[in-house]
Amino acid sequence: MLLRKYAVLIMSAMMLATAAVSHAEDDDDEDDVVSKVPAQAQICAGCHGPDGNSMVPMFPKIAGQHAAYLEKQLKNIKANVRMSPVMMGIVAPLSDEDMAVVAEHYAKQAPRSTPSVSNGPGSVGEKIFKTGIPGAGVPACASCHGANGEGIAPGFPRLAGQHANYTTSQVKAFRDGQRKNDAAKMMRMVSAKMTDADIAAVADYIQGLK
Numbered sequence: 261m262l263l264r265k266y267a268v269l270i271m272s273a274m275m276l277a278t279a280a281v282s283h284a285e286d287d288d289d290e291d292d293v294v295s296k297v298p299a300q301a302q303i304c305a306g307c308h309g310p311d312g313n314s315m316v317p318m319f320p321k322i323a324g325q326h327a328a329y330l331e332k333q334l335k336n337i338k339a340n341v342r343m344s345p346v347m348m349g350i351v352a353p354l355s356d357e358d359m360a361v362v363a364e365h366y367a368k369q370a371p372r373s374t375p376s377v378s379n380g381p382g383s384v385g386e387k388i389f390k391t392g393i394p395g396a397g398v399p400a401c402a403s404c405h406g407a408n409g410e411g412i413a414p415g416f417p418r419l420a421g422q423h424a425n426y427t428t429s430q431v432k433a434f435r436d437g438q439r440k441n442d443a444a445k446m447m448r449m450v451s452a453k454m455t456d457a458d459i460a461a462v463a464d465y466i467q468g469l470k
């Protein structure tokens with residue numbers, strides 16, 4: 261079942277990649293981006309977008325993410341310290357140098373955000389991001405991820421503009437103990453007392469951050 265699901269994902273990724281390349285032929289700017297993609301990163305475009313701004317909510321945007329963080333994730337996934345059945349086979353053939361090259365490439369791309377659905381200024385999502393949930397002992401996301409979610413290299417990733425769907429899945433994965441690659445259990449502790457509604461609200465706010 262699972263294997264079938266991933267086979268479908270990879271096939272649709274390849275179709276998207278082909279679409280992206282042919283689209284680029286009639287667009288000079290995009291052609292530039294595509295022609296500068298290092299060979300090791302050609303396959304990534306299908307899911308993460310030619311410039312790392314994935315258009316599919318379940319695939320994270322990786323454009324403008326700090327290179328050190330991207331590299332850490334790739335190494336963690338390759339070593340199965342962070343479980344990702346989708347990415348596992350893709351990173352397996354990459355050397356340390358390849359991972360550094362692709363991380364540098366995506367870190368240099370300009371990130372694009374997606375408007376929040378209902379958590380703009382003055383929302384619950386903004387409150388959680390900026391001040392946390394004091395009653396539940398949840399710290400402000402901004403304290404580690406930066407006032408605008410820009411991240412603090414090398415350890416604290418950029419969150420701004422990320423698809424709410426992906427942010428939600430990761431915060432829940434930390435909370436439920438499925439993702440355990442956070443130094444000093446930082447995210448596992450932050451998320452422990454968050455409800456699904458808290459997570460959805462803050463993820464929606466983060467999506468709109470630039």
Ligand code: HEC
Pocket residue numbers: 269270273300301303304305306307308318319320321322330331333334343344345346347350351362363
């Ligand atoms: C078939 C789709 C697919 C392809 C192709 C793919 N990825 Fe991914 N990638 C994902 C998914 C899905 C995740 C989220 C983790 C998960 O749910 O398994 C992810 C996660 C990541 C992450 C972690 C992002 C974060 O914010 O923590 C990085 C970095 C990454 N991919 C880089 C790459 C690179 C580099 C390539 C090409 C060498 C690549 N990916 C190819 C689907 C894909």
Ligand code: HEC
Pocket residue numbers: 320332388389398399400401402403404405415416417419426427428430431441442443446447450462463
């Ligand atoms: C005490 C510091 C700290 C606080 C506070 C914090 N985080 Fe994090 N967060 C981290 C660290 C460190 C990582 C990187 C984990 C790793 O290395 O894989 C991270 C990673 C993440 C990720 C994964 C990013 C990705 O691209 O996969 C998400 C999503 C996230 N945090 C959301 C939040 C939200 C939402 C809040 C507020 C409710 C928050 N964080 C508060 C330290 C923190």
